[in-house]
Amino acid sequence: MRTSSNYTYHPMIDKTYCRVLMVLVLMMSVAYTECPPECTCTLDIRGRRQVTCTQGGMINSIPTLVMDTQVEVLQISAPDENQNYLTIGPIFQHLSHLEELRIVNSNVPATGKHSFWGVPTLKIIDLARNNISQVLESNFMGLANLFELYLDDNRIESMHSGTFRHLQELRVLSLTRNRITELAPRLFLKLAKLQKLDLSGNSLEELNREVFKDVQVGIVSNISTVE
Ligand SMILES: *[C@@H]1O[C@H](CO)[C@@H](O)[C@H](O)[C@H]1NC(C)=O
Ligand SMILES: *[C@@H]1O[C@H](CO)[C@@H](O)[C@H](O)[C@H]1NC(C)=O
Numbered sequence: 765m766r767t768s769s770n771y772t773y774h775p776m777i778d779k780t781y782c783r784v785l786m787v788l789v790l791m792m793s794v795a796y797t798e799c800p801p802e803c804t805c806t807l808d809i810r811g812r813r814q815v816t817c818t819q820g821g822m823i824n825s826i827p828t829l830v831m832d833t834q835v836e837v838l839q840i841s842a843p844d845e846n847q848n849y850l851t852i853g854p855i856f857q858h859l860s861h862l863e864e865l866r867i868v869n870s871n872v873p874a875t876g877k878h879s880f881w882g883v884p885t886l887k888i889i890d891l892a893r894n895n896i897s898q899v900l901e902s903n904f905m906g907l908a909n910l911f912e913l914y915l916d917d918n919r920i921e922s923m924h925s926g927t928f929r930h931l932q933e934l935r936v937l938s939l940t941r942n943r944i945t946e947l948a949p950r951l952f953l954k955l956a957k958l959q960k961l962d963l964s965g966n967s968l969e970e971l972n973r974e975v976f977k978d979v980q981v982g983i984v985s986n987i988s989t990v991e
Contacts, residue, residue, distance in 0.1 A: 803827075820843050824851060826840065890914040913931065913936070
């Protein structure tokens with residue numbers, strides 16, 4: 765006959781059981797949070813890990829903390845009938861494989877001071893169709909490998925000399941359909957490798973050759989001047 769002591773409450777076993785359960789729950793939540801519910805997570809045609817959020821209705825911050833840290837391509841946009849209102853800041857640092865970042869049509873008001881600091885893997889940044897009115901040199905610090913920068917269809921009016929000087933590998937700079945009326949001297953300082961510069965759809969008043977001193981001749985496409 766068994767003694768009743770076999771069935772007494774044993775705090776050690778209870779603790780272990782609890783711990784196992786906690787680990788299980790944690791593992792499940794990690795697996796679950798790898799793809800934010802409003803996004804889809806797939807591989808792109810080149811086999812890169814891609815997170816795409818296109819439903820719209822995203823407010824304030826981008827859920828980068830619940831994304832797979834191995835993500836290589838992150839793209840966010842919204843349909844006009846369900847707009848995003850997003851801000852960006854230093855929220856990409858833990859995505860150590862991020863190559864391509866596209867946040868378009870999302871009412872982003874600014875690029876943020878150190879948003880891309882600590883993400884040297886970035887090759888393409890596309891912030892077209894937002895509400896950015898100012899870009900500063902400090903916005904682009906740490907982007908030592910950036911190849912393409914798209915800031916089309918924003919509200920940029922002017923930029924200081926040397927705004928892009930941290931982007932020494934840049935090949936494409938597109939600033940079409942902003943509100944740029946003049947270009948500061950040496951604006952394109954350090955952009956010696958640039959192959960395409962598009963400034964069309966702005967209202968540039970006069971073009972001083974000094975402005976283009978730092979870039980190769982013939983790469984500037986379709987500059988629209990006031991008639
Ligand atoms: C866009 O920016 C302007 C000023 O820069 C501001 O008045 C307007 O409210 C902004 N729009 C949105 C949707 O954030
Ligand atoms: C040049 O600009 C004009 C007017 O802004 C536009 O109609 C034309 O398509 C542009 N051409 C190229 C090659 O971008």
